[in-house]
Amino acid sequence: xxxxxxxxxxxxxxxxxxxxxxxxxxxxxxxxxxxxxxxxxxxxxxxxxxxxxxxxxxxxxxxxxxxxxxxxxxxxxxxxxxxxxxxxxxxxxxxxxxxxxxxxxxxxxxxxxxxxxxxxxxxxxxxxxxxxxxxxxxxxxxxxxxxxxxxxxxxxxxxxxxxxxxxxxxxxxxxxxxxxxxxxxxxxxxxxxxxxxxxxxxxxxxxxxxxxxxxxxxxxxxxxxx
Amino acid sequence: xxxxxxxxxxxxxxxxxxxxxxxxxxxxxxxxxxxxxxxxxxxxxxxxxxxxxxxxxxxxxxxxxxxxxxxxxxxxxxxxxxxxxxxxxxxxxxxxxxxxxxxxxxxxxxxxxxxxxxxxxxxxxxxxxxxxxxxxxxxxxxxxxxxxxxxxxxxxxxxxxxxxxxxxxxxxxxxxxxxxxxxxxxxxxxxxxxxxxxxxxxxxxxxxxxxxxxxxxxxxxxxxxxxx
Numbered sequence: 001x002x003x004x005x006x007x008x009x010x011x012x013x014x015x016x017x018x019x020x021x022x023x024x025x026x027x028x029x030x031x032x033x034x035x036x037x038x039x040x041x042x043x044x045x046x047x048x049x050x051x052x053x054x055x056x057x058x059x060x061x062x063x064x065x066x067x068x069x070x071x072x073x074x075x076x077x078x079x080x081x082x083x084x085x086x087x088x089x090x091x092x093x094x095x096x097x098x099x100x101x102x103x104x105x106x107x108x109x110x111x112x113x114x115x116x117x118x119x120x121x122x123x124x125x126x127x128x129x130x131x132x133x134x135x136x137x138x139x140x141x142x143x144x145x146x147x148x149x150x151x152x153x154x155x156x157x158x159x160x161x162x163x164x165x166x167x168x169x170x171x172x173x174x175x176x177x178x179x180x181x182x183x184x185x186x187x188x189x190x191x192x193x194x195x196x197x198x199x200x201x202x203x204x205x206x207x208x209x210x211x212x213x214x215x216x217x218x219x220x221x222x223x224x225x226x
Numbered sequence: 227x228x229x230x231x232x233x234x235x236x237x238x239x240x241x242x243x244x245x246x247x248x249x250x251x252x253x254x255x256x257x258x259x260x261x262x263x264x265x266x267x268x269x270x271x272x273x274x275x276x277x278x279x280x281x282x283x284x285x286x287x288x289x290x291x292x293x294x295x296x297x298x299x300x301x302x303x304x305x306x307x308x309x310x311x312x313x314x315x316x317x318x319x320x321x322x323x324x325x326x327x328x329x330x331x332x333x334x335x336x337x338x339x340x341x342x343x344x345x346x347x348x349x350x351x352x353x354x355x356x357x358x359x360x361x362x363x364x365x366x367x368x369x370x371x372x373x374x375x376x377x378x379x380x381x382x383x384x385x386x387x388x389x390x391x392x393x394x395x396x397x398x399x400x401x402x403x404x405x406x407x408x409x410x411x412x413x414x415x416x417x418x419x420x421x422x423x424x425x426x427x428x429x430x431x432x433x434x435x436x437x438x439x440x441x442x443x444x445x446x447x448x449x450x451x452x453x454x
Contacts, residue, residue, distance in 0.1 A: 151375070155368050161358045168354060169372065172347035173379045175340075176386040204386045211378055219371050222292055 003095045010091070010099025014073070015106060024072040025107055028065040032115040035061045036122055045123045054125050055185035059178050062112055063145065067167055069107045070149025073100045074157040083157065087224060094220035097150055101216070105146035112138050130188045133198075137188070140205040141181035144212065148173055151216045154223050180204045232432040239425030246419040254412055263327045266320045272420040273317040274342065276427045280310025281345060285377040288370035297442060298435075300366035303373060304356060305434035307349050309427050314346050341384045348376040362442060 018025060039057050043050055077083035086096055116127050127134065152169050156162045180201040187198050194202070250268050257264035287303035290296075321339065322332045333339065352372050359365040408416070 148375075152372075155371060156355075158364075159355075159358050165351075165355060165358055169348075169351040172344050172351060173375060175344050176379070176382045179386065201386075204382070208382055211382065212375070215375060215378060219374065222367055223371050 003092055003098075006091050006095035007099040007102060010086075010096055011102035011106070014100065014103030017076070018103070018107060024069045025110060028068040028107070028111045029114050031068055032061050032065040032111055033118050035064065036115065036118055040122060050123055051125070051190060052186070054119075054123060054189045055182045058115070058119060058185060059141070059181050061115055062108070062142075063171070063174060063178060065111050065115070066104075066108050066142075066145045066149060067170065069111065070104045070146065070153045071163070071166055073104050073150055074153045075162070078157065092220075093224040094217040096224065097154060097216050097220045098147075098213070100154070101143075101147045101150040101213075104150055105143055108142040108146055109138060112142065125189055126191070127189055129191050130193060133194055134185070134188050136202065137181055137184040137205075140202065140209060141177055144177040144205060144208050145174060147209065147212050147216055148177075151212070151219075151223065176204060177208050180208070228432065228436070232429050232436075235425050235432070236429035239422050239429060242418060242422035242425065246415055246422055249415045250419070254415060257412075260328060263324055266324045268416055268419045269423070270317055270320040270324065271416070272423040273313040273320065275420065276423055277310045277314035277317055277342075278345070280306050280313065280427070281349060281373075281377055281380060284310065284373050288373040291366050291370050295363070295366075297362055297366060298439070300362075300370065301438035301442065302431070302435050303370065304353075305431045305438055307352055307373070308434055309430045311346065311349050311353070312430075313423070313427060314342060314349075318342050318346065337384075341380065344383045345376075345380050348379060352376060360445075362445065 036057070039045075039061075043053060074083065077086060087093065119125060120127055148170060152166055152173075156165045156169070159165055183201045184194070184198045184205075187194060246268070250265050254265075256262045284303045284306045287299050287306060291299035291303060318339070321342075325334065326332050352369055355372055356365055356369050359368060
């Protein structure tokens with residue numbers, strides 16, 4: 001219980017800081033919109049084919065925009081030795097990691113909501129027809145991105161090649177998560193309710209989230225404490 | 227002792243490989259359906275098994291490093307990953323050549339091909355991460371964490387993409403099918419070639435581990451010289 005309280009304190013601090021400065025949300029939001037505009041030049045936005053590509057475009061956009069959010073998660077603690085101070089405090093390393101992931105998770109959801117509105121307008125796609133299933137897909141995939149991004153954001157925070165290393169490590173690891181999210185979103189954007197196939201992918205996402213969160217908690221001290 | 231073991235393994239693997247090459251290219255007949263290209267199987271499958279098993283050996287070694295903090299486990303894990311990566315590349319390149327002849331394409335987004343490619347990307351990142359860190363204990367700690375995440379992810383990729391789509395041929399070895407899919411003479415050479423590749427891979431790991439130990443020694447001497 002104490003660990004959860006600590007994690008939520010970290011998340012609250014990060015979210016308050018982000019809502020005050022809006023540095024990564026603004027960057028990620030602007031990046032998503034720019035990518036969606038660029039995609040409209042690569043594909044005809046009003047062709048039938050766009051319905052087949054839409055889910056892939058959306059999740060690629062979310063994954064790339066997510067990098068801007070989780071990259072800042074631990075990097076913002078570097079000035080003034082804030083990270084060392086956090087680690088020297090009674091806060092458990094796993095609570096710090098989970099707290100950071102919770103903060104990233106909510107920021108990612110915010111970026112996704114903004115992008116979905118822009119996507120609906122630019123590409124004439126009705127993404128709101130199955131809101132419950134779409135919310136479930138976004139929540140499961142965003143938590144996977146948030147926890148993986150936070151773990152490897154922490155792992156690379158002190159490296160001289162941080163900005164280069166993080167995407168190289170993250171994106172191959174996110175393959176099963178993104179495949180699942182794309183398959184589930186594909187059905188929703190085509191106005192199809194989930195069948196057993198999409199629920200199978202939902203299970204993959206749940207397994208990914210549980211396994212990666214457990215590993216993050218188990219390895220938090222190894223990753224964070226030098 | 228270790229040097230003698232390395233030489234013995236490399237020599238045994240090399241001699242066995244020469245015998246296998248003779249059998250594969252000059253004795254065994256062409257396969258009825260695929261023609262001569264089926265011979266890639268003798269290298270493609272053993273390379274895949276050696277590569278995949280190597281990643282999981284590296285996982286065990288990484289856990290051993292994290293629990294003991296002994297750098298020898300870290301060096302061994304890095305060596306195993308490097309050698310496994312080479313065999314994974316052999317697997318994927320040989321598979322592509324086979325696919326070009328049989329399917330008419332170099333690549334398809336098939337379950338096994340995709341999971342093999344993702345494995346290569348994850349462990350390439352592992353090697354890049356090691357290069358980006360100078361301090362040996364930090365390097366060992368962080369790369370061990372990545373290795374653990376990478377292996378777990380590889381299992382999820384393997385299982386999840388299997389549900390996605392597959393056109394890769396099914397198993398042919400009698401150990402998996404109960405027999406009837408492969409001629410016993412071909413299967414005997416397959417196992418002999420697998421043994422040869424395994425011996426060569428083990429010798430390569432031993433050579434790489436020794437190089438890692440030497441590199442570590444040179445690094446610590448350099449640090450000592452800087453401190454003085």
